[in-house]
Amino acid sequence: MSQKEISKVYSPSSIEEKWYDTWKNQGYFHSEPNKDKKPFSVVIPPPNVTGVLHMGHMLNNTIQDVLVRRARKQGYETCWVPGTDHASIATEAKVVAMLREKGLDKRDIGREEYLKHAWEWNDKYGGIILKQLEKLGCSIDWERTKFTMEPDLYWSVIHVFVDLYKKKKIYRGLRMVNWDPVGQTALSDDEVIYKDLKSKLYYVDYKIAGEDSSLTIATTRPETILGDTAICIHPEDERFKHLHGKKAIVPVVDREVPIILDDYVSMEFGTGCLKITPAHDENDYEIGQRHDLKIIDILNPDGTLSEAAEFFVGEDRFEARKLMEGKLQEIGALQKVEDYDNSIGFSERTDAIIEPRLSKQWFLSMKEISQPALKNVMDDTIRLIPEKFKNTYRHWMENVRDWCISRQLWWGHQIPAWYTGDGQVFVAETAEEALEEARKETGNPDLKMEDLTQDEDVLDTWFSSWLWPITCFEGFTKPENEDIKYYYPTNILVTAPEILFFWVARMIISGYEYMGDKPFGDVYLHGIVRDKQRRKMSKSLGNSPEPLDLVKDFGADGVRVGMLLSSPAGNDLLFDEKLVEQGRNFTNKIWNAFRLVNGWSSDNSKEYEHEVACTWMESRINETLNEVEDHFSKYRISDALMSLYKLTWDDFCGWYLEMIKPPMGEGVDQKTLGNTREYFRTILGLLHPFVPFITEEIWQYLKDKGDAEHIIVQEWPKAGQADQSILKDTEQVFKYISSIRAFKKDKNVPSGEELTLFLSAQNGTSYEKFSPYLKRMAKVSDLQFGDGPEGSVKIMVGTDALYIPFEGKIDKEAETERIRKELEHLNKFNSSIAKKLNNERFVENAPSHVVELEKKKLEDSRIKIHALEEELAQLDSK
RNA sequence: GGGUUCUUAGCUCAGUUGGUUUAGAGCACCUGCCUUACAAGCAGGGGGUCGUAGGUUCGAAUCCUACAGGACCCACCA
Numbered sequence: 001m002s003q004k005e006i007s008k009v010y011s012p013s014s015i016e017e018k019w020y021d022t023w024k025n026q027g028y029f030h031s032e033p034n035k036d037k038k039p040f041s042v043v044i045p046p047p048n049v050t051g052v053l054h055m056g057h058m059l060n061n062t063i064q065d066v067l068v069r070r071a072r073k074q075g076y077e078t079c080w081v082p083g084t085d086h087a088s089i090a091t092e093a094k095v096v097a098m099l100r101e102k103g104l105d106k107r108d109i110g111r112e113e114y115l116k117h118a119w120e121w122n123d124k125y126g127g128i129i130l131k132q133l134e135k136l137g138c139s140i141d142w143e144r145t146k147f148t149m150e151p152d153l154y155w156s157v158i159h160v161f162v163d164l165y166k167k168k169k170i171y172r173g174l175r176m177v178n179w180d181p182v183g184q185t186a187l188s189d190d191e192v193i194y195k196d197l198k199s200k201l202y203y204v205d206y207k208i209a210g211e212d213s214s215l216t217i218a219t220t221r222p223e224t225i226l227g228d229t230a231i232c233i234h235p236e237d238e239r240f241k242h243l244h245g246k247k248a249i250v251p252v253v254d255r256e257v258p259i260i261l262d263d264y265v266s267m268e269f270g271t272g273c274l275k276i277t278p279a280h281d282e283n284d285y286e287i288g289q290r291h292d293l294k295i296i297d298i299l300n301p302d303g304t305l306s307e308a309a310e311f312f313v314g315e316d317r318f319e320a321r322k323l324m325e326g327k328l329q330e331i332g333a334l335q336k337v338e339d340y341d342n343s344i345g346f347s348e349r350t351d352a353i354i355e356p357r358l359s360k361q362w363f364l365s366m367k368e369i370s371q372p373a374l375k376n377v378m379d380d381t382i383r384l385i386p387e388k389f390k391n392t393y394r395h396w397m398e399n400v401r402d403w404c405i406s407r408q409l410w411w412g413h414q415i416p417a418w419y420t421g422d423g424q425v426f427v428a429e430t431a432e433e434a435l436e437e438a439r440k441e442t443g444n445p446d447l448k449m450e451d452l453t454q455d456e457d458v459l460d461t462w463f464s465s466w467l468w469p470i471t472c473f474e475g476f477t478k479p480e481n482e483d484i485k486y487y488y489p490t491n492i493l494v495t496a497p498e499i500l501f502f503w504v505a506r507m508i509i510s511g512y513e514y515m516g517d518k519p520f521g522d523v524y525l526h527g528i529v530r531d532k533q534r535r536k537m538s539k540s541l542g543n544s545p546e547p548l549d550l551v552k553d554f555g556a557d558g559v560r561v562g563m564l565l566s567s568p569a570g571n572d573l574l575f576d577e578k579l580v581e582q583g584r585n586f587t588n589k590i591w592n593a594f595r596l597v598n599g600w601s602s603d604n605s606k607e608y609e610h611e612v613a614c615t616w617m618e619s620r621i622n623e624t625l626n627e628v629e630d631h632f633s634k635y636r637i638s639d640a641l642m643s644l645y646k647l648t649w650d651d652f653c654g655w656y657l658e659m660i661k662p663p664m665g666e667g668v669d670q671k672t673l674g675n676t677r678e679y680f681r682t683i684l685g686l687l688h689p690f691v692p693f694i695t696e697e698i699w700q701y702l703k704d705k706g707d708a709e710h711i712i713v714q715e716w717p718k719a720g721q722a723d724q725s726i727l728k729d730t731e732q733v734f735k736y737i738s739s740i741r742a743f744k745k746d747k748n749v750p751s752g753e754e755l756t757l758f759l760s761a762q763n764g765t766s767y768e769k770f771s772p773y774l775k776r777m778a779k780v781s782d783l784q785f786g787d788g789p790e791g792s793v794k795i796m797v798g799t800d801a802l803y804i805p806f807e808g809k810i811d812k813e814a815e816t817e818r819i820r821k822e823l824e825h826l827n828k829f830n831s832s833i834a835k836k837l838n839n840e841r842f843v844e845n846a847p848s849h850v851v852e853l854e855k856k857k858l859e860d861s862r863i864k865i866h867a868l869e870e871e872l873a874q875l876d877s878k
Numbered sequence: 879g880g881g882u883u884c885u886u887a888g889c890u891c892a893g894u895u896g897g898u899u900u901a902g903a904g905c906a907c908c909u910g911c912c913u914u915a916c917a918a919g920c921a922g923g924g925g926g927u928c929g930u931a932g933g934u935u936c937g938a939a940u941c942c943u944a945c946a947g948g949a950c951c952c953a954c955c956a
Contacts, residue, residue: 008916194954201956218956232956266955274956283955343954391882392951399952497950532889534949565904566890572949574890582905585918592916599915639892642904657915664914738922745910745922752913798899829899841936850897850937857899864899 006598010591012555012693019696020134028072028712029139031079033486040076041487042068043472043520044140045495045503046148046465048087049126050094055529055537055575056496057129058136058547059567062560063526064494065138066637069689071491072139073716079487080139081472083146084127088412088461095121095411111410111456118411122149135548137556137692139712146472148464149413156476157413157464158429160514161405165427170364172417172425175404176282179357181303181317182350185408186361192345192354201340202325203271205333206231209247209256215240216335218270220342221280222328223320226253226309227298230276232287235261237272251333252324253310260291279358299355317355362406362415362457370400372512373505382508383522385635386570389497396501403506405460412458419453426452466506469493469519476514484515493520496528497570524635527572534574550580557691558584564641564690586645587694590687593653594698596661597680603667610672612769613659615723616730617679620651623727625719628686641690648683655734659773677702682717733770735797740778743795743804754781758788758803762863794871799863812875819872823865830861 023029033039042064047057064080072078095118096106106114127147133140146153164170177186202222205214215231231248233240243259250257257276264287265274278288279297288295298309305312305320311327312320328334345354374397376382377390384390406415417427418434420442428434431449439447470476475484489511495504504523511519529537537544550559561583567573624647631640660676662668668676681702688695688711699711708714736759744751757780761767767774771783788794788803795802836842837854 009918010916220956264955270956281956388883395881396952501951568891571891576889576905578905579890581918585916588918589916592919594915596915636892639903642892645904653916654920661915742922751911751921825900833899836936839936843936845936846897853898860899 006595008592008595010555010588010694012557012587013552015697016135016137016556016693019693020137023139023696023710023712024142026710028710029080029141030143031077031141033482034077037075037077039079039487039491040068040071040074041079041081041490042492042494043081043469043490044083045493045499046083046085046146046468047129048090049084049122049129049147050087050090051084051129053129053132053547055544055547055563057133058559059526059529059563059573060494060496061133061136061138062563063524063567063637065136065560065692066564066689067492067494068139069692069712070632070716072712073685073688073714075715077486078139079141079144081144081146082130082133082140082142083468083472084130084148085461085465086122086147086149086412088407088409088458091118091122092409092411106410114410132548135551135556136560139692144472148461148468148471152474152477153464153467153471154413155429156467156471157459158416159476160467160510161413161416161459161463162427162429164364169369170362170405170427172360172362174358175361175363176285176356177359177361177404178345178347178354179301179359180347180350180352181299181301181355182352183347184301186357186359187347187354193348194343194345197342197344199340199342199344201270201338202328203335203337204251204275204328205335206248206251206273206275208243209249211246215243215248215259215273216271217273217275219275220340221321222324223305223309223312223317224277224280224298225250225275225324225328226305226311227277227279227296228255228257228275229278229288229294229296230257230291231259232262232265232274232276233259233272234263234265234267236263237265237267239272251331252327258291258293260287260293262287262290280356282356285358295358297358299357303352303355361404362417362455362459364403364405364463366400366402366509369513370397370505370509373397373508376512376518377508382518382520385522385524388570389500389525393500393505397505403460405463406455406457407460408456409458410456412461413464415455415457415459417455419455420447420451462502462506465503466510467514469507469511470514488515489518490520492522492524494524494526497525498528500525522635525570526567527570529573529575532574532576534572537575545575545577550577554580554584555587555693557587557693560690561586561641561645564638565645567638568636586649587691589649589653590684590691590694590698593648593657593680594701596657597676598701600662600673600676601667602670602673603662604670606667606669608671609669609772610660610675612726612730613656613773614672614675616726617652617656617675618720619722619724619727620647620656621679621682622720623722624651625686625717626722629719644683644686644690648687652679652683658777677704681707681714685711685714685717688712688714729765729767729770732765732798732800733767733774736774736800736802737778739795739797739802740780740804743793747806752779754779756780756782756784756805758784758786758792758805760785760787760801760803762799762801790874794867796864796867799860799867801867816872816875819868819875823868823872826861826865826868830858830865833858833861 044064045060068078068080098121099106099117130145161170178192180187199220201218201220203216203218204222204225205216207214217231219225228250233243244261246259247256248259249255264283265272276284276287276293278285278293278295280299296308298306299317300306303317304314305317307313312323315323325334346352347354374394377384377393384393416429417425418431418438419425420438424442426434426438426441428437431452431454435447435449435452438452439445469488469490470484473484473487474481475488493504507519511517531537531543535541535543554562559580562580563573565579565582624643627643628640631643660668660672681704684695684699684702692712696711740755740757741751744753759767768785774780775783789805792803792805795804833854837858843851
């Protein structure tokens, strides 16, 4: 293809789909266990089926794809398993909303009918998000797609529940839940939205039994007084020592309750006396447990007062509050009412005020089962990146609380527990097994299926996703298959720190419990994508760009680079479209370098002209490759990309191609051209994990005999030796060139005008082999080595001197001033070093290499001072 | 309230166990260029008393203490 036919601007849209389909159809994404290769496996953090691709997914999956593509090129048997999570709460909310639009209520149509609708919805809208990942270029093994509710995974979850129950790790118990009286369901903590409200604090007097005195408590919910079963004070509180062992009378209901001592009570807050309502407050419940208090549940599920309240039965809780206030006033127990700022929980779904309420839930006891998970993270068997999360992890694991795994929802894995009429529980994988067991246990062989009812609740979504690294490879259903043996443990998990406990910790726990091994080696925790003002991206703020539009506008490669450039592990990414623009510009730069090289012809009559440039370029590539490997080993992915970005843009395009660029109409000697194409291929190969599409496209023009057909599987290069002396000398030559250009700009000499140059290098290095480059790139017509003639302008580059015989006018005063300033600075510097070296304690204590270095600094600065003084003298004599 | 962590250029961040001339990078900014791969570009340039105050040390962005101000996680207060 001739250069004219290749567009001046890289246009991603024309090639992205082509290459994605090719990769997929050629089977590069698919993996099967292969004994001859080491596995590299990754499981995707399964997005919610209801989800739509957002910027967080873009970041998460770009990182995974970079790691996966690199591993594939390194020769690992690479397997990236995709899938979706049924997300019981989120999906249920959407389905319920959809039904509402049709005028249906889930309670009216019943569970079976409801689930039909849910599955329909799921089939229609679920999993769109996975499809969208193709646009980003993710090299996912699509043949392995999993869903947490498909039969195989469903059974695994049930199996694990039953197993843990049999191991006595799962139990059923009372617990305070967030109760939504409108929706009449328990809510998880995430579904409760706290809002700051102005409310009232009521001060109420309680009489002391058998005495003519009283104590005062403060409460924001006076109606709960009806459920009080104790008064609590701090054991050390001097003010109330006289109340120890006595009883108080709850006003209105006139119930005698104990005055108990517990250091939960703050002596500073309120009155120092706390009323205890175990049925309607989490902390009160715990205190109640400690002191063996009675529990009086005064609320019905719909938020009205129950029979147990005795007063205001059937009234709504807020109505009851008013009535209670009146009643307290009436009997003279209400001392005062104060304004009070309070944060109150609301239901995300119904906006009702949440009532803490006791209910029976299923729990997994965590203490024992989580021990291996704690140990193996602490000793780095599993590495958390960045490491700072180890502390948070330890803190959580050491204080781990039992996990409430039941949810009052229908979409999900229904709890495999069956109850007899009299409340006995039988847990089994199937109803038949449960029945069989029930017959045995009850001694009643006539028990029928109809006599058993299955638990209505489903399991917490995380109770299925905590098995993900196992169920992805069908580890419970097909434990004999090669898959689970070969791919488990997976190599790395890439996710956000927000779900370190919800998900990551629990996967580690289940991994040790069921596989006897960790689920993954490393955990890379990346930040949240935020907007420029550090706000979380959200639909309601409208501050999130549409990811697929970005891909359309800037190309998938551009977006990937944009996301990665500013995303060190653990830090939030402040998304700015400019980053993506920078990524797009980078792909365009690569594209144009390709256009240049592709347009060069080979001139076989020329000798090998550019050994110097080639050796340098090769050394830079090796040097960079070493850096890149180091970055990858620490998961510094943005640093790895930045190293390659600079190698490509600055070194390869900015310097190297300019060095070897032939004069108009000429070709490049065969050897140099061959080398150049080789360097380009190497750079493309290194860039491929970051910018897969453009590198694959260009590869097709540059690949050589013996190369892989597609760059996606072209072997990842191994770093060779970098020639340190050529690197150092070339860098110095680049400084000469820049200095001359700066001189010209400063003196208003047109950049194209050619000069004569004398170069006097201090350290004895011969720069003669660089002559062609100096001449060409600094526009020097005559280059000589050694000191320049009298009257030349002298420019110091480090300790080397450049002399330019300059005919133009030199502003003597300005020049003198410039040198004076530099001298002043140097002298100061020089004396500070001298002072340091004169300090005996420094010379004695500092390591010798540091002392040597200081001596060198001193020597170098002396040389420079000397040179500048000479120049000054010359200026004066003119 | 408990815990973790952070504060370096206009912005986002590096800075490895204290020691590489004047603390780096990318972007942004300023100046000059449509130079025949690329204006999505090229060349050159300015910019930081490393949050504040003490301390340890021959030497501190780096270690210690206090203070100020963020961030996150957990628990949320009658």
